[in-house]
Amino acid sequence: MSLLGMTADSTQPWLDEVRRARRGDSSAFAALVRGLQRPVFGLCLRLLRSEAEATEVAQETFLRAYQHLERFDETRPFDLWVLTIARNLCLDILRRRQKVQTEDVEPHAPTLASHEPTSEELAMANQQRRSLEDAMATLSDDDREVLALYYVQKRTTKEIAVIMGVAPGTIMARLFRAREKLRTRMTQAEQGAA
Amino acid sequence: MTTPMNDDEAELARLLAEAAPDPLEREALAESHRQLEKDLLRLADPLPPADFVAAVMAKVEAEPQRVSAGEVRSAVLIAVVGLAASAMAFLRSGASADGVALEFAQGLVAAREVLVGFGSGLAAVWRTAGLPLSVTLAVVVMVTLVGLRRLVAPENSKVVA
Numbered sequence: 001m002s003l004l005g006m007t008a009d010s011t012q013p014w015l016d017e018v019r020r021a022r023r024g025d026s027s028a029f030a031a032l033v034r035g036l037q038r039p040v041f042g043l044c045l046r047l048l049r050s051e052a053e054a055t056e057v058a059q060e061t062f063l064r065a066y067q068h069l070e071r072f073d074e075t076r077p078f079d080l081w082v083l084t085i086a087r088n089l090c091l092d093i094l095r096r097r098q099k100v101q102t103e104d105v106e107p108h109a110p111t112l113a114s115h116e117p118t119s120e121e122l123a124m125a126n127q128q129r130r131s132l133e134d135a136m137a138t139l140s141d142d143d144r145e146v147l148a149l150y151y152v153q154k155r156t157t158k159e160i161a162v163i164m165g166v167a168p169g170t171i172m173a174r175l176f177r178a179r180e181k182l183r184t185r186m187t188q189a190e191q192g193a194a
Numbered sequence: 195m196t197t198p199m200n201d202d203e204a205e206l207a208r209l210l211a212e213a214a215p216d217p218l219e220r221e222a223l224a225e226s227h228r229q230l231e232k233d234l235l236r237l238a239d240p241l242p243p244a245d246f247v248a249a250v251m252a253k254v255e256a257e258p259q260r261v262s263a264g265e266v267r268s269a270v271l272i273a274v275v276g277l278a279a280s281a282m283a284f285l286r287s288g289a290s291a292d293g294v295a296l297e298f299a300q301g302l303v304a305a306r307e308v309l310v311g312f313g314s315g316l317a318a319v320w321r322t323a324g325l326p327l328s329v330t331l332a333v334v335v336m337v338t339l340v341g342l343r344r345l346v347a348p349e350n351s352k353v354v355a
Contacts, residue, residue: 026254033250041246042239055243062250063257070263125236132233151234157202172202176209179227179234186230 014078022069033062036079039153040086046148047090047141057093061086076162083163087145094141135185143178150175 014035020028040061044054065072065082072081136144149155149163150171157175161168214220243249319325 026251029254030247030251033247037242037246037250038239041242045240055246058242059246059250059253063253066254066257128233129237132237147234151231152237152239154235169201169205172205173209176206176213176227179230180213183226183230 012074012077015074018069018072018074018078021066029066032065032078032082036062036082039079040082042152043083043086043145043148044090046136046144046152047087048093049137053093057089058086061089064089077159080159080162083149084165087163091141131186131189132182135182135189138185139178139181142174143181146171146174147178147182 014032017028017032017035021032037058041054041058044057044061045051048054048057061082064085072078136147139147145164146160149160150157155163157171158168160171164171210220210224214223
């Protein structure tokens with residue numbers, strides 16, 4: 001993939017479940033939770049960097065979504081609405097923490113591989129991924145968030161702008177600056193290791 | 195032939211030019227960013243704990259039953275229609291506001307009489323020590339019944355084969 005090029009998806013895949021959940025169908029809400037648990041938990045984990053806190057906040061996110069389901073505007077994508085709730089809850093916690101912790105990064109759960117790699121490939125890929133995750137963990141909350149949403153969750157710049165509540169035109173600049181900081185941190189880490 | 199740049203491409207070109215004014219440096223920077231993007235795109239969100247959905251649904255089930263706006267609207271409509279029908283029936287039966295007030299006053303007098311009677315009854319029970327006697331009798335009866343029940347309970351009976 002090039003430096004640019006993710007396209008927006010205008011479909012509303014969650015609308016049927018949302019409507020059923022509004023009518024009191026708990027299995028429909030469970031389907032929504034199942035479908036969105038990974039991006040919501042992932043965003044919380046990248047922002048909070050604590051698995052226990054991320055789990056708690058992700059659960060709270062879905063509870064808030066359930067409580068305010070009537071307020072959801074059906075013309076907007078449901079997943080972005082839920083991610084915005086998750087982001088706001090995470091930011092509340094980060095504000096309470098009052099300081100950025102750049103050490104004691106918890107190891108993330110292993111990512112899913114798209115093919116069957118050999119053990120050597122797997123070890124190298126894991127090492128590479130770990131270096132990248134470690135470097136990402138040293139970035140600011142804003143930088144981590146924008147990188148996670150764009151590259152990990154494959155969101156468009158417009159969607160990220162909705163979630164972060166900023167103008168879409170600022171996202172490319174934020175991404176560039178975050179990448180540049182990440183590149184610098186990785187170069188420093190490589191030089192330190194050499 | 196060159197294709198026109200969109201806003202994002204133009205923004206990226208501007209940012210690259212700002213970060214690396216020299217064209218060679220710029221190309222190297224763009225290449226390192228492309229490589230970094232490839233690595234970043236390989237990352238995936240970790241899976242939440244296995245019991246995540248169950249934990250969320252347990253919290254959701256513990257929530258009070260949500261009442262939808264439609265249900266509230268229906269309830270208000272039913273109440274309004276019911277009240278209107280009652281008012282119509284009342285007016286059509288030939289009743290007047292004076293009659294209603296008279297009925298209400300008579301009801302108040304009757305309620306006062308009931309309260310006075312209830313108070314007199316309580317006072318009589320207090321004077322004749324009827325309450326302690328009733329409680330003592332009730333306890334005796336209850337203890338007797340419980341004792342009898344224990345005596346005839348299956349675990350106390352012996353089965354002879």
